[in-house]
Amino acid sequence: MKMKKTRIWSSLLICSMIVLLLAGTGYAEELPETVSAPVDTGQEAKGDAEAVTEPAAEIEEERETLELKFGDADEASWAVQAIGLMKSQAILSGYEDGNFRPNKPVSRVEAVVAAVRLMGLEDEAKAKSGDIKLAFTDAAAIDKKFKWAKGYIATALEHGLFDTSDTKLDPQKPASRVWVSALLVKALGLEEEALALMTSVPEFKDVSAIPAGSIGYVNVAVEEGIITGYPDETFKPNRNVTRAELASLLVRTNDNLLEQAGAITVSGEVTAISFETEQEAADAPALGSITVKSFNGDSLAFKISAELPITYEDEFIPASELVVGDLVSLTAEADIVLNASLINEEEANGANAGLIEWKLELDLDKDNGLKMEYENKKGETKAKIEVKTNGKKEKLTGEEAAQELEGILEAAKLTPELSAKEMTDQLLAALDLQDTSYKSLEVEMKFSNGAKLEFESKQEKGSKEDDEHEDDEYKDRAPGGKKR
Template identity: 40%
Template sequence: MNKTFKKVMVTGLTVAMMVGGSTAAFADNGNGKGKGNDKDRDNEIRYNGYINNKNDNKNNNNNNNGKDLYINNLNVKNLNIKISFDDVKGGDVEWAARYIASLASKGVFEGYEDGTFQPRKTITRIEAITAAVRLMGLREQAESTDAKNTNLNFKDANKIQDWAKGYVAVALQNDLFEESDDMVQPTKEADRLWATTLLVKALKLQDEAKAKMTTKLNFKDADKIPAGSVGYVAVAIEKNLIDGYEDNTFRPTRPVTRAELAALLDRTGNQLPDNTSVKGTLSSAVSNNTLTFTQNGQSYNIELDSNAYIFRNGSKVSASELRSGDEVLVRTFGGKAIFVEVTKVASGSDLPSNSNFTGTLNATVSNNKLYLNKDNASYSIELASDVTIVRDGRTVSASELKSGDEVLVRTSGGKVVFVAVTKLAGDQNGNFVVNGRYNSLTTNSNDQVTQISIDKILSDGTVQDNVYYNTTSNVTFLYTISNGTTIQGDRSQLTDNRSVELRGNDNVVHTIVIK
């Protein structure tokens, strides 16, 4: 890493202005005299961010004396931070919302002045270069007077807008261009191969890329990737910056959308030094709209911004879903937390808030909570007031659940709304008991009864014989009958729709109880 890069990375976060296609989004908002002008500096908005020490709330000035936690140093003009965008909607782009919020909170890649992000819009090369330079922490250098006045020996230098010249100069100094490049082509769409190469260079991994130029790429269209670019793609795949499509193609010439670039940038940023955030462990759930967390044994408080983006368990959530013990990454602005990402969910705190999963009960229901083991960890989760519980083919109360029952659980809003027992406690030897209504008997050529079928009405979400039913259904089940099966009750009453109970072992019925 060169000295300039190292120096800038430790100076603090410089929040970017809007990144967009319009000139205004990157325009010099000063008076043209650059940072060296005193008036220009006086017009800048500065904020030194400290979080109050929980144990010393009186100490809330900028002299932390070791008791406040220094988060970042914002030094910006035309302050404007927005991290959630209404137009990031639809299955083809919603996956990128987390990446967009993360980058916007760092001031690397934001929306347009009209409040949109336009995730499906393709990105231009100059926009990608600008975002990469900012990701490297070099915005202040790129917007300096010296950088803006740098002589650029590109054939199309006259096509580079004034606001972008400093970014091109800094990108050139940091080896983001090839030595043979004689044009910037600022308005050309950035394709996947070009963007991938740019970000590998931003990570200073050129030497690794060169060492991997003979790698055999397994994409169907690997022959469309130039030999001199193979190493860059190999490194990007290895570092999880980018991957191929479901049909095992890479599509190197496909233009990159703003949503796709957000993912590329954020994955790249995770491998760069980051002084824009603080990491800690929540010491309690959110109370009075305040995060309370510990770092290095010290406790801190910080207020949540009303529009804070909170990412937990793979989705955006409300502050109420944060749990004590969650390990978090927090970014602040204006003295408030604007981005919170749970990097490690608290062990045993809860389970995904809106999902289906399986587990084994490790206790009976107590205090209206379900206690279960899942993936070698123990969890407790509250039952909804209208929860539906199905056990042994019947809808039952929570009190009938037994420790050792294997269950399928459905949650919504952080509470259990449905439980289906897929295997009864004590069935380790294959024992089973099922209830239903008699349908028919099947006999063999010797007129011996070999099978019995019964009907069950299964509620929405029931699992029976490893089949999941997502609607209320009348389903017929067929069971094998063993030789010498016992029939309890009057056999003459074994008629259509008669309630019966089947008892057996290893999927073979040994007792039929007529009810």
Template identity: 50%
Template sequence: MKKMRLLTKLMICMVLMLSFAGHSFAQEQTAEENEQQRDEIIFEFSDSAEASWANQAIGFMKYKQILSGYEDGSFRPNKPVSRIEAVVTAVRLMGLEEQAKAKTEGGKLLFADAQKIDKQYKWARGYIIVALEKGLFDTSESKLDPEKPASRVWVSSLLVKALGLQEEALALMSVEPDFKDVKAIPAGSIGYVNVAVKQGIISGYPDETFKPQRSVTRAELASLLERTGENLQEQDGSVTVTGKVVSVEADSTNNKLIKMVVKSFNGDTLTYTIAADFPVAFHDRFITAAGILAGDNVVLMSKNGVIWKASIISKEYADEAAAGINELEIKLVNDRKTGIELEYKSNKGKVKAEIEMWSNGKKEKLKGAAAVEELKTFLKEANLTPQLSKEEIQAQILQALGVKDGSYERLEAEVKFSNGSKVKIDSKHKQESNKEEAKYGIKEFELELKLKDGLKIKAEYSFDDGKSKSLIERGSEKLSAEAAEKSFAKLFEQAAWTDGMSKADALQAVLKHFEVQEADLTEVELEIKFSSGKKIELEYEKEHEDRVNSKDKVDKQK
């Protein structure tokens, strides 16, 4: 395969959007590994085979006491989840169950169906009150409809709110999700769907639809809750480490604990103490932590060195080019018409990756194995490691993209390494055409002068997207664009135009340039917006009785 140069392709032929969710680096373990005897933990239900794909998520949610089965020993994985069930599990996931139980008898529900809730779901009143207090409901919902099946779009909104990402959702309300049935998604839920997809909580179907009104099953809810829980833990300071187990031994001070040494795929050696009976995901089942063996590849999620989730993954994963990176997000804006976004996430050996490019408003898609190979090529070329400084990581990302430093408008990047460390980059650069703004530091300039003899002078200047516009009118005379440009250049060069200059100095500089005596003025309107965000506003009016009414101020632009 030819060496990849993403930005070059963008300029030449414009390729867009890698989406190969579900491609897995993890292959089936060898027969020898399958035959190894490991102490198994049984989280299964009598009907586990009906949704075996969700067994790990269901088991983990049972272990965390977020979800439970029925008295007959079944889980009923394909049964639709009701709204009341979704709310209760979301509150549990947020760690607020004790708070909810304390409010079961108190508080008043103002839903239109509150009487029904009090009669049939009294046990859930506290959960509903906590959910209301935490803003988990849509402000337009007048009824809870507790028995109504919870739809995919409704649960997506609920879980995004549980993560406290309402502001991010509101900011993405005008961004159209990449689903064929996007028109079926309620307009007020668009932002929440965007965030839910971005956070990896939910995804679309193979036919590229979202099916917003489809009911969520109990098995699906377990998976959605598991992913949301990982996001909540990360918000709380949790990190994810991937690597190979070097040694496992019993703790010398407590035989119920084991000490585990792990070498991350970045080469760091880390030591953990974990309960011997702690559940560890292994294929579609669970084993005890005591069953972990030296040589196992593991994914450990921990906070302050305490493991709260662990999985064993295939050895083949360690041989992949990107094994040292858990997540990578890059957004590079070359200008308003061209740019690239790349997102890579690895979860227990399964990879979800997307590359989006845009040029002149046009978009196309590249999918499949060929796209994955290109992404691997990029990761090999970038060769990012946690030992690099932020500046070195930025330089290597740009080099892999084929972009020269300083030739772009903005670069945003976040890299999460397999040793748990992460790096964030937010770099802004002026284009070559932006030298004028850097030189003068002025984005907008508007002036209107009226003189006693009736003469009117109007001058306007703006700088945007690397281009300036100039207009100067003096009475009936209008300067050409070139002449106006030169006049403004002379104006800006004659005085020290800074966002800290006084209004009096600004006025004097203007009068000097346009050769106007202050005594001849009847009205002045001046507004200057600087690149820093600050601005100067000046209004001056001199009436017949020489009464002056002026209003001026300097505001800091928000």
């Protein structure tokens, strides 16, 4: 297929605009925020439903809050929410003095125990005898100092959380970023995907420092949004993970586990909530009901525990404090809300509020293409644009990228009800690429009503007429969409 360069560049207005922005801003300083903190700091509603109708205004004064903070929370204020969530789920705990020690490096045995708990295997681990034999060469050291953790270690072995070549655990050794990345990818059951990406070399400047046998795990961990690189485009594979950073990594891994289990994420306004439902079992918490009108306009009902921690910035409130009119983002499996957050009304993105996540990859030919990623979760927006021109890649992230993508998405007017062809045509029109030949177009989307769509379009012969859009290419069209 031959393609005239003049036609490519006249069509790629968005690429020209991005290049101009890059020239003025310098993309290296705007790369996505890492889960690890900067080196110098170690960071990277009770009452009747009608009583309050404005979401989360001064919640610490108006609503009962849950105390999920540790005494040293200010040492890692960026991770307060993640630490609180992991504490509420009994995945991570603090020390006897009431502190969490967020900037302390996490040990390998601590990371393994946390991963086992996150996978819902704690009962299995606790059922194992402390006399169980481990084949590690440092089994004596584990027996001496970490006998309490042997059940967790054995469970991790049985569920494939270690490499077949691992001969020792080194339980007290600080867990590095590359080691934790592999551990969490295995916890997600994505080892096969990691093995398939072992020869796909990531673009980190220090990629040579990543062990060859860990490349695939790093690739998957990055693709799944568990971990990212640093602003200087390095990965720092051997840097120790702090306890605060582990909390953030675990939250992201948990999001993936819930999605694997069929959970959906819904964002919108609470239109009804009640906690008068009787307990379904004597030993189970009473479940109330909540109805949310998504930003896509669908009304969805779920069951919810009155004691469920609801996050709002660095505070937590029990679900019993939610009221009609609150803007929320919630994750539910089998109609039961598992976690939820309040969304600040000012941070809810009006025109694109119905779109939670959007990814696009457009290949014009082997040397020219476009990648875009956009997230609008819990009132927080993240965006990234990558343009490849003549084989050279340029990136734009941060607020500038968000503004560009929000404009594109507003123009595209994407909804869960559209067909694959309609979505493709509207996206190409919004990008001013409707008359441009391309090799392939891949799109993934998540909407505020829980719909998750994924499709691919190809132009085998390079002509627009040869482009095939098949509705059956959709995957996981969920509740607000017409197809599944």
